[in-house]
Amino acid sequence: MRDAGLVSGTSDPQPDGHHFVIAANRLPVERTADGGYRSSPGGLVRALIGLLRERQGVWVGWSGTPTAADAAPDEHTRPFTIDGLDLVPVPLDQDQLTGYYETISNGALWPLYHDAIRPSLYDDEAWDVYRGVNRAFADRIAAAAAPGALVWVHDYHLQLVPAMLRAMRPDVRIGFFLHIPFPPQELFMRLPWRDEIIEGLLGADLIGFQRSVAAENFCILSSRLLGAEAEDHTVQAADGRRVHVGPFPISIDVAEIDELARRAETDAAAEDIRNRLGRPEVVLLGVDRLDYTKGIEERLLAFQSLLRADGPLDGVRRPSRVLIQVAVPSRETVGDYMTQRERVEQLVGAINGEFATLGHPAVHYLHQSLPLHELVALYRAADVMLVTPLRDGMNLVAKEFVASRCDERGVLVLS
Ligand code: F6P
Numbered sequence: 001m002r003d004a005g006l007v008s009g010t011s012d013p014q015p016d017g018h019h020f021v022i023a024a025n026r027l028p029v030e031r032t033a034d035g036g037y038r039s040s041p042g043g044l045v046r047a048l049i050g051l052l053r054e055r056q057g058v059w060v061g062w063s064g065t066p067t068a069a070d071a072a073p074d075e076h077t078r079p080f081t082i083d084g085l086d087l088v089p090v091p092l093d094q095d096q097l098t099g100y101y102e103t104i105s106n107g108a109l110w111p112l113y114h115d116a117i118r119p120s121l122y123d124d125e126a127w128d129v130y131r132g133v134n135r136a137f138a139d140r141i142a143a144a145a146a147p148g149a150l151v152w153v154h155d156y157h158l159q160l161v162p163a164m165l166r167a168m169r170p171d172v173r174i175g176f177f178l179h180i181p182f183p184p185q186e187l188f189m190r191l192p193w194r195d196e197i198i199e200g201l202l203g204a205d206l207i208g209f210q211r212s213v214a215a216e217n218f219c220i221l222s223s224r225l226l227g228a229e230a231e232d233h234t235v236q237a238a239d240g241r242r243v244h245v246g247p248f249p250i251s252i253d254v255a256e257i258d259e260l261a262r263r264a265e266t267d268a269a270a271e272d273i274r275n276r277l278g279r280p281e282v283v284l285l286g287v288d289r290l291d292y293t294k295g296i297e298e299r300l301l302a303f304q305s306l307l308r309a310d311g312p313l314d315g316v317r318r319p320s321r322v323l324i325q326v327a328v329p330s331r332e333t334v335g336d337y338m339t340q341r342e343r344v345e346q347l348v349g350a351i352n353g354e355f356a357t358l359g360h361p362a363v364h365y366l367h368q369s370l371p372l373h374e375l376v377a378l379y380r381a382a383d384v385m386l387v388t389p390l391r392d393g394m395n396l397v398a399k400e401f402v403a404s405r406c407d408e409r410g411v412l413v414l415s
Helices: 043-055 094-113 124-144 161-168 194-201 212-226 254-262 264-276 296-310 335-355 372-381 396-404
Strands: 018-026 029-031 037-039 058-062 080-082 085-089 145-154 173-177 206-209 234-236 242-247 282-289 321-328 363-366 384-387 411-414
Touching (some): 018 043, 018 124, 058 124, 094 124, 124 145, 124 161, 161 173, 212 242, 254 396, 282 372, 296 335
Parallel strands (some): 018 058, 145 173, 206 242
Antiparallel strands (some): 234 242
């Protein structure tokens, strides 16, 4: 996506407000080094962008770049339109990002909501920052929404927004969707700010989760913490409203993937990939954000065991089984992600040290974000797709792989 002078206007493109508003931590596009734009990382954007276009809505979110306190107004701070999408940035400075994004969202909530597979850190000062950023989002949404608009708030970064927005704009209808798991009470009770989160979410009219177990966890916790009456997928909020709660698993644009997969150039690209790999017997593939929840390290260890079971190469033969691991760069300023990257890269080196022959690695590791058409070519080139997270909300890679296999071949391995 190119800039092409599309950063237009200093005011909201629809001054009377939009009738459909999406709010998520990130805007759906981010700046590239060459001055263009590309899609922001993650399944959330891919799942929602079509709907935003269809409903001619506006998206409220962070631009992806910290804003200096004295920055001149630009696309990180003022509404703009790009490629037909109306966008309202919420400017965040470095201190806000450290408190709200790194410490609370990714240091406390993310690991706890993913079965506490890493310890969470609970920092009250950072929680104040999280609260302040949620308020900034609510302010921007309130300013962007037309009377009676439909507002859809997304993910664990913005759990206080529904109640804040309702207090400011009781006329709008509010939906909230959580893209990650919602934990059972044994884990959620560890959170110092547990009541505030449930109250924040109950500001919505409808709360959606990926799976029914998450919706059940939420209902149980609402009763336990706030004494709310919860039955038949509804929870009674403190002001007497009945809030609907349920599972609404997200998916992909199957037609888009199918069309890409059937193109002659995709066939040719898949063939070229297998040739460049040295035509191994089996191509295994993993595609994930580089996140410790995704089980990349465990997958590499499993592949190493498989190769060891095959016995040593004779020094001339090429590896008959190769693994391509695409690890999309993610949250590179967060400590656990830096450690995870080191461990994964060390393991890739160790496996290749043991099993590669000259010019033919056993693991092909790409620490890159690839465009969709290249991913589809990889899906078509693979024999085995490994989707083996330790914990996940809803893994869209599994769905993309299946949708890409218009040849009805390939094996999907799920944890
Ligand atoms: O799906 C969970 C999620 O946090 C989304 O909100 C986000 O789009 C994606 O993962 C990528 O994460 P981040 O915005 O922290 O890079």
